[in-house]
Amino acid sequence: MIKLVNVEKTYYSKAGDIHALKATNLEINAGEVFGIIGLSGAGKSTLIRCLNMLEVPTGGKVFIDGEDITSMSDSELRKARQNIGMIFQHFNLLASRTVFDNVAFPLEIQGLSKEEIAKRVTPLLELVQLEDRANYYPSQLSGGQKQRVGIARALASNPKVLLCDEATSALDPQTTQSILTLLKDINKRMNLTIVLITHQMEVVKEICDRVAVIEAGHIIEEGSVFTVFTNPQTETTKEFVKTVSNASLPAIFNPADVKDHYFDGAKLITKLHFLGNSAGDPVVSGMIRKYEVDVNILYGNIDYLQEMPYGTLIIEISGDKAALESSIAYLETAHLRLEVMGYVS
Amino acid sequence: MSPELVALLVKSFWETCYMVLASTVLASLIGIPLGIILTVTRKDHILPNAAINGILGAIVNATRSTPFIILMVAIIPVTRILVGSSIGTTAAIVPLTISAAPFIARIIESSLLEIDHGVIEASQAMGASPMQIIRKVLLPESLHSIVLGITLAIISLIGYSAMAGALGGGGLGDLAIRYGYQRFQTEVMVTTVIVLIVMVQAMQSLGNFCSRKLNKSKL
Numbered sequence: 162m163i164k165l166v167n168v169e170k171t172y173y174s175k176a177g178d179i180h181a182l183k184a185t186n187l188e189i190n191a192g193e194v195f196g197i198i199g200l201s202g203a204g205k206s207t208l209i210r211c212l213n214m215l216e217v218p219t220g221g222k223v224f225i226d227g228e229d230i231t232s233m234s235d236s237e238l239r240k241a242r243q244n245i246g247m248i249f250q251h252f253n254l255l256a257s258r259t260v261f262d263n264v265a266f267p268l269e270i271q272g273l274s275k276e277e278i279a280k281r282v283t284p285l286l287e288l289v290q291l292e293d294r295a296n297y298y299p300s301q302l303s304g305g306q307k308q309r310v311g312i313a314r315a316l317a318s319n320p321k322v323l324l325c326d327e328a329t330s331a332l333d334p335q336t337t338q339s340i341l342t343l344l345k346d347i348n349k350r351m352n353l354t355i356v357l358i359t360h361q362m363e364v365v366k367e368i369c370d371r372v373a374v375i376e377a378g379h380i381i382e383e384g385s386v387f388t389v390f391t392n393p394q395t396e397t398t399k400e401f402v403k404t405v406s407n408a409s410l411p412a413i414f415n416p417a418d419v420k421d422h423y424f425d426g427a428k429l430i431t432k433l434h435f436l437g438n439s440a441g442d443p444v445v446s447g448m449i450r451k452y453e454v455d456v457n458i459l460y461g462n463i464d465y466l467q468e469m470p471y472g473t474l475i476i477e478i479s480g481d482k483a484a485l486e487s488s489i490a491y492l493e494t495a496h497l498r499l500e501v502m503g504y505v506s
Numbered sequence: 507m508s509p510e511l512v513a514l515l516v517k518s519f520w521e522t523c524y525m526v527l528a529s530t531v532l533a534s535l536i537g538i539p540l541g542i543i544l545t546v547t548r549k550d551h552i553l554p555n556a557a558i559n560g561i562l563g564a565i566v567n568a569t570r571s572t573p574f575i576i577l578m579v580a581i582i583p584v585t586r587i588l589v590g591s592s593i594g595t596t597a598a599i600v601p602l603t604i605s606a607a608p609f610i611a612r613i614i615e616s617s618l619l620e621i622d623h624g625v626i627e628a629s630q631a632m633g634a635s636p637m638q639i640i641r642k643v644l645l646p647e648s649l650h651s652i653v654l655g656i657t658l659a660i661i662s663l664i665g666y667s668a669m670a671g672a673l674g675g676g677g678l679g680d681l682a683i684r685y686g687y688q689r690f691q692t693e694v695m696v697t698t699v700i701v702l703i704v705m706v707q708a709m710q711s712l713g714n715f716c717s718r719k720l721n722k723s724k725l
């Protein structure tokens with residue numbers, strides 16, 4: 162649906178050129194929710210703006226639905242943009258227009274008649290549950306309601322793609338949740354391709370199918386949300402994953418007391434990730450019986466990523482050196498991911 | 507005050523109204539498009555064009571920095587070509603218009619610049635053309651602010667029209683100078699000033715009221 166080939170963006174200035182986006186290649190499939198996550202200044206905003214040419218790339222090509230939008234004339238581009246809806250962090254609604262007229266705006270631009278516009282706007286307001294607010298002005302709405310107007314407006318011209326530029330960053334957690342639910346619902350119901358950028362990992366976890374992690378203008382990691390969450394490769398990604406899972410070393414341990422190697426009388430602290438089906442295997446009880454070790458559970462949690470169970474367990478294993486070593490070996494062969502966190506006394 | 511003086515006061519009042527109204531309309535016809543062009547041709551706006559922006563900006567600045575009384579005298583030949591005479595109420599409209607148009611252009615420019623860039627970006631993302639952005643976004647979104655700006659222009663035109671009156675334009679300023687000052691008729695002077703104060707107050711109140719009604723961002 163969307164294909165980026167060597168897309169680059171450099172801002173030239175006397176103070177020095179800024180490479181906001183370095184040769185980026187990306188493919189986003191029709192009907193998926195694709196997340197791009199990065200810290201501020203990573204280039205994610207530039208990247209999403211290249212998808213509808215609000216930022217003109219300084220190199221490379223952007224294909225939307227097979228058409229190269231980087232080589233279009235102004236009027237062709239305006240036509241193409243009608244197939245790409247966009248919502249914004251600060252909503253960007255027209256303050257002088259009512260909710261109804263805001264949603265009607267893209268249709269007016271396309272020159273539709275009043276009747277056609279009304280026929281299109283009313284069901285959209287129902288979709289975002291604002292039919293009773295049609296004659297309100299944006300200043301009379303809450304943040305979540307404003308974003309719903311933004312979504313209705315973005316969907317008015319029946320786009321194939323919806324771009325979300327930090328769409329939930331200005332909203333409180335509850336409202337964020339309701340907007341994400343709405344987006345997921347629209348994605349499923351209309352088979353709409355959604356591209357969203359965010360710095361909030363919970364947004365990615367909540368609705369994305371695939372995710373790309375961007376840092377300093379580079380995509381450093383890309384894959385299904387499940388893979389990226391359960392097996393992050395880069396430090397940045399690990400940091401992001403940490404923000405939504407509190408499966409870190411329990412606070413009762415002082416990091417300085419946790420040693421990398423075994424010492425006399427040490428207990429092993431290890432983190433186990435159970436992915437998908439392995440969540441059902443009795444791995445821990447098997448280990449206890451086989452190696453006669455004691456296990457103390459420090460943390461446990463089961464999450465669902467894209468409707469797949471994903472369990473995390475932090476355990477403290479005590480036993481002699483040989484038993485601990487065999488336990489590690491045993492856990493490594495089991496269908497789970499093992500992370501040895503260290504040894505404590 | 508004698509009945510003749512009252513009649514003269516009424517006549518002068520209407521002359522001032524005529525001068526101010528006509529020059530406001532004409533100056534807006536020039537100033538509004540000029541202000542729009544000055545805005546959209548800025549380098550980070552929808553139709554960046556440094557050359558047009560620079561040239562128009564320089565003309566506007568030059569006109570605005572010429573004192574009105576000098577501008578009025580300097581353009582007498584132009585006035586004569588346009589209205590056939592350089593004296594009289596109608597003739598005064600020409601310099602009033604020429605001096606108010608760049609003022610209005612700057613007012614429009616600053617009103618349009620108040621609009622959040624995100625809103626313009628959103629309209630571009632929806633496929634709006636520059637003309638559609640001007641008509642459907644820039645002007646409606648800043649209308650309440652433009653109304654306040656035009657009110658400001660009207661009030662300065664009331665002041666300038668008194669000056670134009672001194673050069674044979676008629677109106678309340680002319681009356682105040684000829685009767686109130688030169689003939690020592692203090693009551694004419696006081697009455698004229700009171701009428702001018704009331705006019706300005708009324709205009710400002712009306713402008714504030716309309717602007718408030720139009721401003722949907724504070725409901």
